[in-house]
Amino acid sequence: MAPAARKKAYVKTLKDGQYQLMVAGRPFIVKGVCYNPIPVGESHDYDFWNDPAQPWLVDGQLMKKMGINTVRFYQPGEDMAAVRRVVSDLYKKFGIRTMMGHWLGFWNYPAPFYDDEDFRKKVKADVLAMVEALKDEEGILFWVLGNENNYSFSGKINSWSSERIDKIQDPRQCLLARAETYYTLVNEIAQEIHKIDPAHPVVMGNGELICLDVASTFAKDVDIVGCIIYRGKTFGNIFKTLKNTFDKPLLFVEFGADAYNAYEKKEDEDMQAYFLEYQWAEIYRNLGGTAAAGDGVGNCIGGVMFEWTDEWWKHDEWDANGLSVHDTESNWSNGAYYFDIKADRNMNMNEEWFGLVKLLPEEEKTSSGQVLNKRVPRKAYYAIREFWRHPSKSSSIKSPERPAAAGKNKR
Amino acid sequence: MRKWIVGLAVLLAVGWNVCAAEEKAAEEKATGEVKSFPVYTDAKSPDNHYIPSGWMGDFGDLSMDDKYMGDPHSGSTSIKFVYTAKKTQNQGWAGVYWQNPANNWGSKKGGFDLTGLNKLTLWMRGDKGGEVIDKIAVGGIKGTYPDTTEVSVGPIELTTTWTPYTVNLAGKDLSYINGALCWVANADSNPNGATFYIDDIKFEYDPALKPAGKKTQEMPFYIYADKGSIQNHFIPSGWMGDYSDLKIDVGSTDNPYFGKTCIKITYDNKATNGARWAGMYWQYPANNWGGVDGGFDLSRAKKLTFWARGEKGGERIEEFKVGGIMGEYSDSDTAGIGPVVLDKEWKQYTIDLTGKDLSYIIGGFAWATNLDVNPDGAVFYLDEIKYE
Numbered sequence: 001m002a003p004a005a006r007k008k009a010y011v012k013t014l015k016d017g018q019y020q021l022m023v024a025g026r027p028f029i030v031k032g033v034c035y036n037p038i039p040v041g042e043s044h045d046y047d048f049w050n051d052p053a054q055p056w057l058v059d060g061q062l063m064k065k066m067g068i069n070t071v072r073f074y075q076p077g078e079d080m081a082a083v084r085r086v087v088s089d090l091y092k093k094f095g096i097r098t099m100m101g102h103w104l105g106f107w108n109y110p111a112p113f114y115d116d117e118d119f120r121k122k123v124k125a126d127v128l129a130m131v132e133a134l135k136d137e138e139g140i141l142f143w144v145l146g147n148e149n150n151y152s153f154s155g156k157i158n159s160w161s162s163e164r165i166d167k168i169q170d171p172r173q174c175l176l177a178r179a180e181t182y183y184t185l186v187n188e189i190a191q192e193i194h195k196i197d198p199a200h201p202v203v204m205g206n207g208e209l210i211c212l213d214v215a216s217t218f219a220k221d222v223d224i225v226g227c228i229i230y231r232g233k234t235f236g237n238i239f240k241t242l243k244n245t246f247d248k249p250l251l252f253v254e255f256g257a258d259a260y261n262a263y264e265k266k267e268d269e270d271m272q273a274y275f276l277e278y279q280w281a282e283i284y285r286n287l288g289g290t291a292a293a294g295d296g297v298g299n300c301i302g303g304v305m306f307e308w309t310d311e312w313w314k315h316d317e318w319d320a321n322g323l324s325v326h327d328t329e330s331n332w333s334n335g336a337y338y339f340d341i342k343a344d345r346n347m348n349m350n351e352e353w354f355g356l357v358k359l360l361p362e363e364e365k366t367s368s369g370q371v372l373n374k375r376v377p378r379k380a381y382y383a384i385r386e387f388w389r390h391p392s393k394s395s396s397i398k399s400p401e402r403p404a405a406a407g408k409n410k411r
Numbered sequence: 412m413r414k415w416i417v418g419l420a421v422l423l424a425v426g427w428n429v430c431a432a433e434e435k436a437a438e439e440k441a442t443g444e445v446k447s448f449p450v451y452t453d454a455k456s457p458d459n460h461y462i463p464s465g466w467m468g469d470f471g472d473l474s475m476d477d478k479y480m481g482d483p484h485s486g487s488t489s490i491k492f493v494y495t496a497k498k499t500q501n502q503g504w505a506g507v508y509w510q511n512p513a514n515n516w517g518s519k520k521g522g523f524d525l526t527g528l529n530k531l532t533l534w535m536r537g538d539k540g541g542e543v544i545d546k547i548a549v550g551g552i553k554g555t556y557p558d559t560t561e562v563s564v565g566p567i568e569l570t571t572t573w574t575p576y577t578v579n580l581a582g583k584d585l586s587y588i589n590g591a592l593c594w595v596a597n598a599d600s601n602p603n604g605a606t607f608y609i610d611d612i613k614f615e616y617d618p619a620l621k622p623a624g625k626k627t628q629e630m631p632f633y634i635y636a637d638k639g640s641i642q643n644h645f646i647p648s649g650w651m652g653d654y655s656d657l658k659i660d661v662g663s664t665d666n667p668y669f670g671k672t673c674i675k676i677t678y679d680n681k682a683t684n685g686a687r688w689a690g691m692y693w694q695y696p697a698n699n700w701g702g703v704d705g706g707f708d709l710s711r712a713k714k715l716t717f718w719a720r721g722e723k724g725g726e727r728i729e730e731f732k733v734g735g736i737m738g739e740y741s742d743s744d745t746a747g748i749g750p751v752v753l754d755k756e757w758k759q760y761t762i763d764l765t766g767k768d769l770s771y772i773i774g775g776f777a778w779a780t781n782l783d784v785n786p787d788g789a790v791f792y793l794d795e796i797k798y799e
Contacts, residue, residue, distance in 0.1 A: 154729070154750070155783075170752070171727060171750035171751075171752060171784075172748075172749065172750055172751070175750065231737050231741070232737050232738065232741070233739070233741070234737075234741055236737070236741060236742070236743060236744060236745075236768075237743055237744040237767065237768040240766070240768065241744070241766070241767070244766040334737075335700050335701060335736065335737055335738050336701070336737030336738060336741065338700075338701060338702060338738040338739050341700065341738070
């Protein structure tokens with residue numbers, strides 16, 4: 001490990017055990033957004049890195065005006081030269097840094113065999129190749145390993161196992177064995193990254209706090225715990241719980257709210273802005289080393305909102321006709337987003353409507369003469385911009401007025 | 412337009428506010444004058460301001476005589492309620508709201524501005540003694556014109572003697588109260604029904620009354636001790652997933668671990684609602700998915716323990732859980748264990764709550780499982796569920 005002073009980014013442990021992110025020698029609050037600029041009509045495999053319209057130049061400008069200082073990519077494209085150009089443009093033109101992620105093979109078909117040595121070697125090599133290719137880019141801030149991969153331990157998604165694990169009779173021990181297997185791999189990769197790139201911290205992307213007690217034993221070398229959290233208005237006791245179970249700096253690598261009211265069946269910018277303001281207020285209360293920390297735990301270093309623009313492909317990615325339709329059918333249910341929880345079957349979360357910025361089918365010309373889907377910032381864009389400018393005023397958040405919903409109690 | 416209290420002459424002044432009310436109340440106390448606003452005094456009394464029109468839950472199990480003349484607390488009548496607990500509407504509970512105007516579930520303007528008053532008092536007695544009232548509440552009607560507060564107390568066990576019960580409203584916003592009072596009782600606590608009497612319901616001002624702090628509950632704090640036990644807290648009202656495939660018997664006498672009864676849960680493998688999983692939350696108040704401010708402060712708890720067994724052995728529960736309901740009023744934390752494979756014999760399980768923030772819990776206990784791990788469904792039993 002290089003001395004802290006030589007690192008471009010590192011987390012400083014303060015005297016009282018709080019954590020503060022330092023970037024280029026100064027305290028840095030991550031004001032981030034997940035960025036996946038896929039045009040209307042294209043699918044998840046669209047290579048936006050080589051988009052001739054260069055959407056990051058338009059988006060970067062808008063982000064900068066809002067106050068965003070970090071974007072999160074889930075995984076780089078195959079063309080590393082193109083990736084480098086995007087990272088460089090965002091940083092040099094707009095001062096926006098990049099958190100570069102890697103799925104760790106989570107979406108491989110048929111399954112991520114984390115207990116298979118060859119699979120582990122392949123994933124490790126792939127991640128390290130990414131780090132080698134990008135580590136000298138000035139805009140790089142963090143490496144993010146995985147994204148909710150821990151949900152596979154219970155078999156909820158992308159179920160995986162091995163002969164060794166299958167021999168374990170007790171299902172709880174089975175789950176713990178998967179957790180140990182996965183977190184050990186994350187730790188090995190983090191150790192290798194530190195060897196070749198001591199300048200950028202390693203974040204582990206974990207769904208909720210699930211199994212972080214296991215990670216505290218087997219993934220000690222990650223620098224930052226990145227949590228994916230969708231808890232509505234409040235993160236609850238997450239700050240203290242993490243402090244007690246895995247005392248690492250906390251970064252919300254995904255959080256937010258959608259802007260479609262599934263109960264009233266219409267776009268609802270107020271609802272999205274309301275939740276996001278509350279979420280940022282809690283993040284600020286729990287930042288380390290700032291005057292705003294107040295009664296907070298002081299282990300938070302910022303957050304990355306999900307997400308910059310709506311993604312029209314998400315509802316049914318295999319339906320080519322759906323790629324150009326802004327679907328309003330909900331994909332999942334979450335009572336924490338209570339304004340529309342009385343929607344039919346309580347299905348209230350709309351994956352295609354999480355953008356801080358609307359993506360319209362109409363196209364407009366960029367300065368280079370290319371065409372892009374029109375971007376229209378939602379209310380949350382302005383609300384969070386104001387919050388970042390005046391975080392002390394956050395106590396006056398008002399609930400959007402709406403009639404009470406009626407419905408069954410069953411979920 | 413909201414109605415103003417006609418019984419209080421001073422309240423009619425334009426620009427009247429809480430401070431003025433309190434000053435006036437102090438004055439009244441000094442002069443021995445009692446400031447109050449009746450909900451019910453006697454049948455046909457012109458002072459009655461609300462109507463017991465909001466029948467809820469198993470309303471078919473209810474009958475009421477608001478002119479009952481046998482042994483009133485004062486005057487010539489009281490209100491007699493008979494709750495048969497026959498579950499006519501399959502709800503397992505019933506209750507009544509006093510509303511203004513009648514049947515106003517928040518869809519129209521009505522109610523009263525009760526600012527300046529800080530207590531509701533009512534007198535109750537049971538026909539036999541031992542009748543259990545889950546809660547007495549003020550406010551809480553939602554809708555387009557919602558009550559400005561909701562405060563509840565309970566459960567209470569009635570005796571055959573008239574007894575006063577109060578709801579502390581100090582510090583609460585009473586500027587619009589359409590639901591003056593409601594009571595709720597359930598069939599589990601009153602398996603043979605309940606007959607009881609209510610009299611002399613009124614809002615008052617008590618200058619000595621301080622806002623109630625959130626009471627930190629003493630341990631042990633039971634979720635389930637026995638069927639109908641007054642020690643029970645939370646209601647198994649939050650059915651999830653394939654809820655149509657679930658049955659619960661909170662009074663099973665099939666080999667309880669302790670006491671006379673245990674809980675029997677049956678989960679059929681029909682996937683009737685298409686979810687292929689199911690679960691159940693014990694909530695407070697019933698059906699609270701975070702929309703009602705009603706949590707318990709269980710900060711003293713270090714663990715939750717319960718006993719469980721499977722009908723055949725081998726039934727797998729993916730998670731037993733505490734807290735985790737998120738909404739406008741979220742649980743302050745969550746903790747759980749699982750997966751758990753049940754034995755045929757009773758076995759105690761513990762959810763460690765060390766370091767958890769249990770200052771506000773509406774989801775006292777929950778379980779969830781699915782058909783992938785229980786392809787034939789599951790029948791299992793729970794008993795002695797308690798925070799310690």
